[in-house]
Amino acid sequence: MILAPQNQDKTIERAGLALRQGKLVVFPTETVYGIGAASNNPNAVAKLYEVKKRPQFNPLIVHCANKEMAFKLVKVTKLAKHLGDIFWPGPLSLVLTCLDNSPICSLARAGLDSVALRVPSHPICKKLLEIAGVPIVAPSANPSGKLSPTKVNHLDEALISHCTEVIDAGTCSAGIESTIIDARNEAPVILRTGPITNLDIKNQTNMHCIYPKSKQGNSPIAPGQLESHYAPFANVRINATNKKKGEIFIGFNTPNADLHLTETGDLIEAAAKLFDLLHVADKMNPISIAVAPIPNIGIGEAINERLARAAAPRN
Numbered sequence: 641m642i643l644a645p646q647n648q649d650k651t652i653e654r655a656g657l658a659l660r661q662g663k664l665v666v667f668p669t670e671t672v673y674g675i676g677a678a679s680n681n682p683n684a685v686a687k688l689y690e691v692k693k694r695p696q697f698n699p700l701i702v703h704c705a706n707k708e709m710a711f712k713l714v715k716v717t718k719l720a721k722h723l724g725d726i727f728w729p730g731p732l733s734l735v736l737t738c739l740d741n742s743p744i745c746s747l748a749r750a751g752l753d754s755v756a757l758r759v760p761s762h763p764i765c766k767k768l769l770e771i772a773g774v775p776i777v778a779p780s781a782n783p784s785g786k787l788s789p790t791k792v793n794h795l796d797e798a799l800i801s802h803c804t805e806v807i808d809a810g811t812c813s814a815g816i817e818s819t820i821i822d823a824r825n826e827a828p829v830i831l832r833t834g835p836i837t838n839l840d841i842k843n844q845t846n847m848h849c850i851y852p853k854s855k856q857g858n859s860p861i862a863p864g865q866l867e868s869h870y871a872p873f874a875n876v877r878i879n880a881t882n883k884k885k886g887e888i889f890i891g892f893n894t895p896n897a898d899l900h901l902t903e904t905g906d907l908i909e910a911a912a913k914l915f916d917l918l919h920v921a922d923k924m925n926p927i928s929i930a931v932a933p934i935p936n937i938g939i940g941e942a943i944n945e946r947l948a949r950a951a952a953p954r955n
């Protein structure tokens with residue numbers, strides 16, 4: 641059931657209890673809508689993989705109500721404490737070594753001895769996590785490989801039919817998935833770009849993010865990150881400077897575009913609108929979706945990473 645915002649308190653409470661009982665719930669975060677399951681319940685986690693059709697080698701992010709709850713699950717490094725103090729609650733996930741007696745089931749970690757942790761700032765999400773009382777795994781609430789939802793009207797009917805509650809809190813403010821940092825060592829290793837940029841980290845900590853050694857070039861990689869992802873039904877053509885016949889043109893400061901990520905060059909606005917405009921364009925059934933070039937600075941790097949995957953050849 642999708643509920644109106646005025647009835648939220650009761651629904652958040654029901655949803656928290658449902659999570660604790662091993663049910664699936666869709667809820668807002670500051671990044672995108674998530675589909676949650678109790679991380680200590682392998683049956684619930686298995687159901688989550690199944691309804692999302694998510695490959696089981698792709699580990700999930702564990703969401704906690706606060707830093708204390710998160711840090712009880714892992715070996716806390718100096719770097720993690722530093723980043724957690726600055727950026728939590730917020731759109732940052734930290735990969736850390738899991739404690740041996742951790743309640744997080746191995747399926748949620750895809751069998752790894754590490755786990756990605758996040759403390760979201762969205763007030764409804766925080767309240768829900770407090771009521772659930774257990775860490776919650778919550779990937780984006782879309783079928784695997786498809787566009788992430790930033791509004792409830794982006795949600796896939798078949799997917800939500802498996803969920804006990806759907807909490808509607810309007811549009812997600814950041815609009816793209818959390819930044820993922822491997823914080824197991826001394827330097828921050830960036831596994832996925834996101835709303836917290838390399839520059840934010842540099843400015844706040846004086847540390848430079850490094851890219852994983854396994855990957856050539858400047859594109860971050862984490863296990864389970866597949867080349868084609870965030871894909872609308874239509875093909876996507878990136879770095880487009882004009883509109884071809886049958887295309888919908890999404891602009892960035894582009895006066896003649898059909899839809900506008902921003903008309904003032906604001907990258908944060910563009911990130912927040914990215915998935916919504918891809919959803920809107922897709923519903924118009926174009927031959928393809930053309931997207932204007934996005935400056936590759938700050939959060940623009942995360943936008944370009946999502947667009948490159950949306951445009952990648954489909955599996």
Ligand code: AMP
Pocket residue numbers: 698699700701735749752754755756778779780817820831862863864865
């Ligand atoms: P999402 O697909 O948005 O739910 O985000 C999950 C991402 O977090 C996946 O792409 C994983 O690669 C990454 N992730 C989760 N757990 C780990 C981990 N233990 N080590 C490295 N990356 C992880």
Ligand code: MG
Pocket residue numbers: 779780788817
């Ligand atoms: Mg996702």
